[in-house]
Amino acid sequence: xxSWDLKDLQYWDDAIRExxxxxxxxxxxxxxxxxxxxQMLGYMAYHGMxxxxxxxxxxxxxxxxxxxxxxxxxxxxYEMVINSDPCLAYLMQDNxxxxxxxxxxxxxxxxxxxxxxxxxxxxxxxxxxxxxxxARADRVRDYVEDPSIGQERVERLIDAAHALxxxxxxxxxxxxxxxxxxxERQIEAAQPAPDPFARLHxxxxxxxxxxxxxxxxxxxxxxxFIRDHNRHLQAWExxxxxxxHEEAQYFLPQIETKIMNEGWASYWHHKIMNxxxxxxxxxxxxxxxxxxxxxxxxxxxxxxxxxxxxxHDIERRFDDPTEAELQAYGPPNKSGREKIFEVRExxxxxxxxxxxxxxxxxxELDLFEFEPRGDNLVVSKVSDPDxxxxxxxxxxxxxxxxxxxxxxxxxxDYGNNRALxxxxxxxxxxxxxxxxxxxxxxxxxxxxxxxxxxTLMKGKRTLLSFGEHGFDAKLMR
Amino acid sequence: xxxxxxxxSSEALRSDRSAGDRQRHREKLREAIRDNIADIISxxxxxxxxxxRIIKVPIRGIKEYRFVFGDNQGQVGSGKGDTQPGQVVxxxxxxxxGAGRAGDQPGLDFYETDVTLEELIEIMFEDLELPxxxxxxxxxxxxxxxxxxxxxxxxxxRVHLDRRRTAKARIRRKIATGSAPPPAPxxxxxxxxxxxxxxxxxxxxxxPFRREDLTYKRLVEDTREESNAVVIxxxxxxxxxxxxxxxxxxxxxxxxxQFVGTKYQNVELVFIGHHTQAREVTEEEFFHKGESGGTLxxxxxxxxxxxxxxxxHPSLWNVYAFHCxxxxxxxxxxxxxxxxxxxxxxxxxxxxxxxxKPLGSHYYESSMLDLFRRLEADNFQSxxxxxxxxxxxxxxxxxxxxxxxxxx
Numbered sequence: 001x002x003s004w005d006l007k008d009l010q011y012w013d014d015a016i017r018e019x020x021x022x023x024x025x026x027x028x029x030x031x032x033x034x035x036x037x038x039q040m041l042g043y044m045a046y047h048g049m050x051x052x053x054x055x056x057x058x059x060x061x062x063x064x065x066x067x068x069x070x071x072x073x074x075x076x077x078y079e080m081v082i083n084s085d086p087c088l089a090y091l092m093q094d095n096x097x098x099x100x101x102x103x104x105x106x107x108x109x110x111x112x113x114x115x116x117x118x119x120x121x122x123x124x125x126x127x128x129x130x131x132x133x134x135a136r137a138d139r140v141r142d143y144v145e146d147p148s149i150g151q152e153r154v155e156r157l158i159d160a161a162h163a164l165x166x167x168x169x170x171x172x173x174x175x176x177x178x179x180x181x182x183x184e185r186q187i188e189a190a191q192p193a194p195d196p197f198a199r200l201h202x203x204x205x206x207x208x209x210x211x212x213x214x215x216x217x218x219x220x221x222x223x224x225f226i227r228d229h230n231r232h233l234q235a236w237e238x239x240x241x242x243x244x245h246e247e248a249q250y251f252l253p254q255i256e257t258k259i260m261n262e263g264w265a266s267y268w269h270h271k272i273m274n275x276x277x278x279x280x281x282x283x284x285x286x287x288x289x290x291x292x293x294x295x296x297x298x299x300x301x302x303x304x305x306x307x308x309x310x311x312h313d314i315e316r317r318f319d320d321p322t323e324a325e326l327q328a329y330g331p332p333n334k335s336g337r338e339k340i341f342e343v344r345e346x347x348x349x350x351x352x353x354x355x356x357x358x359x360x361x362x363x364e365l366d367l368f369e370f371e372p373r374g375d376n377l378v379v380s381k382v383s384d385p386d387x388x389x390x391x392x393x394x395x396x397x398x399x400x401x402x403x404x405x406x407x408x409x410x411x412x413d414y415g416n417n418r419a420l421x422x423x424x425x426x427x428x429x430x431x432x433x434x435x436x437x438x439x440x441x442x443x444x445x446x447x448x449x450x451x452x453x454x455t456l457m458k459g460k461r462t463l464l465s466f467g468e469h470g471f472d473a474k475l476m477r
Numbered sequence: 478x479x480x481x482x483x484x485x486s487s488e489a490l491r492s493d494r495s496a497g498d499r500q501r502h503r504e505k506l507r508e509a510i511r512d513n514i515a516d517i518i519s520x521x522x523x524x525x526x527x528x529x530r531i532i533k534v535p536i537r538g539i540k541e542y543r544f545v546f547g548d549n550q551g552q553v554g555s556g557k558g559d560t561q562p563g564q565v566v567x568x569x570x571x572x573x574x575g576a577g578r579a580g581d582q583p584g585l586d587f588y589e590t591d592v593t594l595e596e597l598i599e600i601m602f603e604d605l606e607l608p609x610x611x612x613x614x615x616x617x618x619x620x621x622x623x624x625x626x627x628x629x630x631x632x633x634x635r636v637h638l639d640r641r642r643t644a645k646a647r648i649r650r651k652i653a654t655g656s657a658p659p660p661a662p663x664x665x666x667x668x669x670x671x672x673x674x675x676x677x678x679x680x681x682x683x684x685p686f687r688r689e690d691l692t693y694k695r696l697v698e699d700t701r702e703e704s705n706a707v708v709i710x711x712x713x714x715x716x717x718x719x720x721x722x723x724x725x726x727x728x729x730x731x732x733x734x735q736f737v738g739t740k741y742q743n744v745e746l747v748f749i750g751h752h753t754q755a756r757e758v759t760e761e762e763f764f765h766k767g768e769s770g771g772t773l774x775x776x777x778x779x780x781x782x783x784x785x786x787x788x789x790h791p792s793l794w795n796v797y798a799f800h801c802x803x804x805x806x807x808x809x810x811x812x813x814x815x816x817x818x819x820x821x822x823x824x825x826x827x828x829x830x831x832x833x834k835p836l837g838s839h840y841y842e843s844s845m846l847d848l849f850r851r852l853e854a855d856n857f858q859s860x861x862x863x864x865x866x867x868x869x870x871x872x873x874x875x876x877x878x879x880x881x882x883x884x885x
Binding site: 006009010013014017029030031032033034035036038041042045046054055056057058059060062063086093104155162163164165166167296297298299300301302305306365366367368369370371372373374375376377378379380381382391394395397398403404405407424428429430431432433435436438439442 | 482494495546548553556557559566
């Protein structure tokens with residue numbers, strides 16, 4: 001059992017905070033809660049939120065996490081910190097003192113990232129996080145307890161809403177155009193391009209934009225669109241859709257910056273722990289733990305590892321570039337430390353990797369692309385001079401929201417039948433048809449009329465649909 | 478200065494916030510299991526499971542669906558430094574489940590749930606629509622052998638003391654010695670609203686308990702008629718058994734085994750799989766090994782006879798033999814099969830033949846049923862099982878034929 005008490009935690013926290021200030025990290029006020037195994041699993045199931053709406057999927061998440069931990073898991077054990085002001089983090093009662101100190105240092109790294117990275121600043125309001133989650137939880141509970149609604153109906157609706165919660169706009173920093181602005185944009189687009197030879201050329205046809213179309217421009221926020229355009233929905237149903245949408249929006253920045261964020265926190269826990277005057281046993285344990293956290297996962301990507309390495313590489317390149325780098329990029333215009341502080345503000349994973357995952361680093365990390373062949377997963381490309389760019393592109397497609405298929409609503413009244421027509425923006429990756437079938441089923445449930453999804457399957461234009469006769473898939477001409 | 482909130486164990490005990498959602502998840506899991514009970518039971522070794530009754534069944538969790546990419550999505554991993562194209566880095570997940578990727582992608586939704594064997598069997602009983610009474614009887618077999626109540630006795634341990642009877646015995650003795658009149662019943666005072674008068678305890682002479690008053694509950698060991706039985710399961714393992722057939726066969730054998738277990742203290746199990754030859758196997762192999770080739774039923778029966786004479790002599794053992802097949806047999810073998818079956822009938826308490834023909838294939842595949850109908854023995858029963866609803870009625874038909882041996 002643990003051999004530390006609260007005073008020890010406070011002592012080390014004070015020492016860490018000194019370093020945090022010295023290093024220039026910019027954090028929200030920090031709060032820690034010590035809890036036991038059961039409570040910790042509970043927090044993890046609900047994304048760390050003290051209040052959350054109920055749903056069986058969180059029960060499943062609990063069981064899943066419990067099983068994983070029962071079987072031993074690598075990485076930082078029981079890490080839970082949330083993007084809020086004040087920043088809440090949880091410490092496991094049974095952990096050793098070293099682990100507590102490590103976790104505390106790691107948490108401050110996350111805290112700074114939540115506060116400073118642009119995706120969090122634009123996409124979330126940290127000071128309202130806890131209140132908003134509580135308010136949403138209360139509203140859902142009210143619906144569950146309302147005798148005219150009841151748990152079953154709420155659950156069915158949330159099941160469907162969860163399936164579509166990530167079919168939403170990804171660039172929260174770009175403001176969404178209002179319908180009037182969309183119309184104006186359409187009108188502009190319909191204008192013929194300026195032509196210096198207009199007098200010689202035949203006047204181009206003016207195609208008037210069709211403003212009877214709903215939506216005017218393809219819509220990415222599926223849940224919101226359904227909420228606003230399905231006249232069969234009751235007020236409580238519209239509210240639940242809003243709630244699920246808002247929660248997904250809250251977590252979007254975390255999805256988009258997983259590698260950066262974990263790398264940043266690992267970078268700082270490493271720096272801070274090394275700067276503290278740790279007694280020897282603590283120091284030894286720290287080295288072991290740290291290495292566990294940032295060790296590469298065979299056959300996969302460990303965000304802690306990748307992030308940690310890239311942050312260090314950026315710092316090195318700006319503090320101490322090699323000849324080749326001086327040739328390629330010119331002399332650095334700021335110090336390594338300045339650069340990483342800048343990057344942690346301005347980037348998300350995709351840009352982070354695109355800008356700073358160099359060919360050399362890829363080779364050092366031995367990044368490779370693999371695919372299923374028969375019964376096995378087989379390496380198809382490695383980071384050699386011929387293929388490294390393709391491996392990198394593949395990697396970029398799997399980070400952040402790029403891992404989600406881009407699906408847009410094109411027509412809410414297809415065939416004058418109030419059918420919902422959507423298109424999958426195919427980028428070389430086919431949809432998983434089994435999952436698509438079930439998800440379209442949920443979409444049908446929410447829209448109350450037939451839903452159609454145009455996509456490519458094995459290179460051929462395919463129309464998947466779900467209606468009163470169930471699922472159907474056919475080739476389009 | 479950061480704020481630290483210390484661990485409070487009372488809080489931890491009081492609020493298990495995830496309890497409601499976990500409960501709801503288990504309900505859904507149970508529904509899902511019920512829908513898939515055929516698949517799970519057909520794969521699990523449930524028949525000869527001895528005392529080990531907690532099975533952690535790897536259940537595919539209730540799936541949560543979204544739009545995701547399929548097989549051709551391309552993934553990147555990191556290696557030790559010397560990875561080459563063509564190297565194998567893992568196993569591909571089964572087809573139809575999507576490419577394997579850590580995290581929340583399809584294919585990695587397996588995790589353990591401790592659905593106990595009892596729960597699983599309970600669900601199976603529900604699925605087979607077993608009447609409640611029968612379930613109770615069969616369930617008793619699964620629980621510990623408890624001692625049954627049978628009257629009272631004058632000697633025993635304090636734990637078994639029946640206080641009520643002891644007190645009554647004392648009062649009886651007191652009245653018998655004539656030391657105090659029996660107290661008047663208070664019923665007469667109910668009409669008025671005043672307090673009910675009670676005989677006063679003060680000043681009454683003590684009349685202590687005596688050893689002869691003490692009455693203890695009597696418990697006897699659950700007697701089983703006779704001590705030893707063996708259940709011989711014979712099955713045609715030629716060709717493949719599909720999931721449904723396995724489920725039907727397994728459920729049937731399981732019920733029979735449980736039934737025999739209710740009557741006998743100690744029940745042994747023997748599995749014999751046969752095609753053109755017979756072999757004694759484990760339960761795993763019994764249900765999983767499929768071999769191609771023809772079927773000679775007589776080989777199975779003869780092997781059964783061999784094992785019986787060798788290890789379970791009828792003079793010492795009560796033998797129950799059951800054969801499940803899908804009806805195929807070489808015509809030339811039929812006579813030998815019948816002959817062996819007759820011999821089995823003579824030495825067994827009960828011999829049964831179950832033909833498993835899922836849904837209608839009865840009409841166009843060959844059947845042994847007609848042949849067996851010619852076998853007249855009052856402890857032989859043959860049944861046709863087409864769907865799981867048939868299992869219970871056929872099982873009851875078997876029970877009615879059990880010849881209980883009065884000797885040995």
